[in-house]
Amino acid sequence: MAGKVTLLQTAAQSIPNFWISLLLVLVEICNKIETKMNGYWWGGAARYYANTDFLEAKLGANPNFMWRSIMASQDIVKQYCRRKIVDGKSTIVWHIPWLPCRENGYPTTTPHYELKDIVMHNLMRDDHKSLDVNILNDLFNERDRLLIEQISIPSRSRPDSWYWALDDKSAFSVKSCCRSIRGENTNTEGGFWKQVWGLKLPGKPETPVHTLFTCTFAKEMWEEVRLQAIIPVDESETVLQVLVRAFKWRRSQEHQDGKEQMKQHTSIRQWRRPQEGWVKVNVDAACRDHSEFIGIRCVVRDDSGGFVRARSERAR
Template sequence: MFSKQAWRLINKANPLVTEIMKAMYYPSKEFLNAELGMNPSYMWRSLLASQEAVSQGCRRKIGDGRDTFIWHIPWLPCEVNGFMTSPMHPELENSTVNGLISEDHNSWDLDIVHDLCNERDNKLIQQIPLPAISRMDSWYWLLDNKGKFTVRSCYRKIRGESGGLEGGFWKKMWSLQLPGKIVNFLWRACQNVLPTMAELVKKQVDVNMLCGWCMLHVEEAVHTLFTCSFARTLWTEEGLHEMTNVDAGMTVKDVLKREFIDGNREKWVKIGLLCWGLWTRRNMWIWEKKPMSVFGVRSMAMSLLQEWQQSQENAGKGNKGMQQRNRKWCKPPEGWVKINLDAACQNQIGEIGVACVARDDRGEFLRARSNRVHGSMQAREAEARSLKEALLWTHTWRKQKCIFELDSKLVVDAIHGDRGNSIFMLL
C-alpha cells in the first residue's frame, strides 16, 4: 500500500501533503530521485522502500515536453528501463523533451532524434504519440492499459509476473491449450506450493522427507518432476532428456522458463501434461501404493487431453454458427454511411498502414483511402491512429450520419467509456 501513497506523491494528488513531504525530505529533487537522508522517519523509510517498485511502472506522458528532462526522468514506454540509454552530452544535461519535438508540435523532429539517440531510444521515442493540442506533461502508469496505478499491477511487477522475460513466461503458461486444473497445477509448482514432503516438514508435519519412490533424495517438487529415477526414465523415453538437466538450486519455474524460450507450443503442452502425470502418479503411490508405469503415465495424460479437446470442440460447435452470423457485415441505417477501417504495423521499417472504405445504406461502395504513417507503434496505438485518419478523411466529404466500424475493442471502450491516462489515450 505504500507504493500507492508514493504514486500519489509523484502525481501530487494532495498538493499540500506533497509540498510538505518535498520540503522535508527531497527539496531539490523529485521523489524518484530522492534519498534516505540523515534523519529519516519510519514513514519516510517505508515510502522510500517502495521507490524502486514504483519507478519500474511510472512513466512521463509527453504533452508539450517542457516539464520533462530528457535524461533524468523515465519517459520512454519500456517496461525494463524507461530512462534514456544514449550517451548524455554535458551541455544538454538539463535539456527537456520539447527540444526533440518539431515546431508544429505534432511530430518528433526525426533529424534531432537520430543524431542524439541510439537505436533503442530512437525506436521507443517513435512509439510515443504526440497530442494534436498542446498540453502539459503528466505521469501515467505503464503497467495498466488505462494508465492508472493499481496495487495489483505493482505487486505483479514486483513478483515478476508482468513484463520482460518473466511476464512472457507467465503469458505462455496461462495460454497453454490444457485443462484448467493442469495449468493451475503448473502455476502451483512454479510458486513452490505443492505439498511435497519437504514442504510438509516446513509446516511442522511429521513425515519422512525422502522421496517415496527412490528413497534416496529429499522429495522436493523439482525432484519429483525432473530428477527422480522414474521421472528421468519418462523424460528420456519421450525424447525430452534436457528436462533432467537440473543444476543445484534450480526450481520448477527455472526449468520451465528455460524450456519455454522457443516457440514450440506442442512441446510446452507435452511438458505440462507429463508434469501433471508425474505428480498424479506420485500421489497414487504415496497414498494408495498403486504403481504406474511410464506407459501408464503417458496414456493417462493423453487421455485427459483428448477428452478435454473433444469437450472444447463440442462446446464450440454450438457457438460457431452464431459467431459466423455476427461476423457478417451489416448495412447502416437509411441515410447513414458506414466506414470500415483497419491498421497494420510494420515496425521493421518504422511505418504503419491505415486504410478505410465507405459504403452507403444499400451496401454500395462509395470511396476508399489508404495511407502510410511514419512511426513505430503498438497494435492498439495503430488502431487508434487509423480511426483518427478516417475521421479527418471523412470530414472532408461528409460531416454527419457516419458510423465507424473497427475491430479493436480497446479503442471502442476508450471512446465510449473511461479514457484513462495512458499515452494511448493521446490519440
C-alpha cells in the first residue's frame, strides 16, 4: 500500500502537474488520468469482491489489516446508503435500499415469488419519467407507497446512483458517520440545532479587538501573560492602536532594563579603596587595529584614594 502511494505521488501526479502548469489540457484527458490512477489504487479490491459490490462483499478467509478496517464500516454504510432512482435499470426492487427513509430503506412489503428479481425500471410508465401508480398500488403496502410518493424521477436519463441519507446534500462524510455511531445524528437533534442556530437573538457585532483581546477565550489567554494588567484594552480601539501601545510599552521596558544594566555595570566598575596601610595598583591595556604595538598603563593609589605613582609603556 505504501509503495502505491509513493508511485502515485512521485510519478502519476507530479508528471501531469508539470505539463498542466505549462499547457492547457483538456478536461477529458484529466478525467482519463484520474480514472487510471483510481483503477491502479483500487485494483486490488477485485480480490475481495470481484463479482459483487461493497455492500454485499464478505470479509473473506484471509483478509489483510486494510481490508478488515474497511469492512468495519460496512454495516453503518449499508444502514444509511440509499439508491437514487433515475432510469431504474440497475436497482432491484426487493434487494436494494431505495426508499427515502433513514430507519429502513428497504420495502417492507412481502414480494411475490415471480417478481422477486424485478428492477425499478419495470415499475415505470411508458415514458419512463414517473412510476406507474396502478402497479404501485398492486404491489406495495401503505407504508411503502407513502415513501414512494416522495420520489421524483429526473427527466434526464442516466444510471441510478447512491446517496447518503444522513446528509442534506446527500454526500457521505466521516463526521456524519461517526455521529450516527455515537447516536447523535437523529432527526430530532438536527431539528433542535437548526432551531437554536436559527433564533434571531440580539447581539453585538464581532470586532477584531473583541475577537483577539476581549472575548472570554482571549482574556483567559492574555491573563496568563498579564497583558490586561499592563496594557488595558478598550473595545473602542483598533487592533493597530493596541499593538502600537504594546510596542511603546515594550520599548520603555527595554530602555528601563538598559538603565538598570548600566547601573549594575557602573557599580561593578566603581573603584574601591584598599585596606588601611595598603596601596592599590590598577592596570589597563589597549591596542589599535593593524598595529603591532599595545599600550600598557598603571596607576598606584593609597588607602585614602590619593595618587602615588603612574606609568605607561608601549610593548610589541
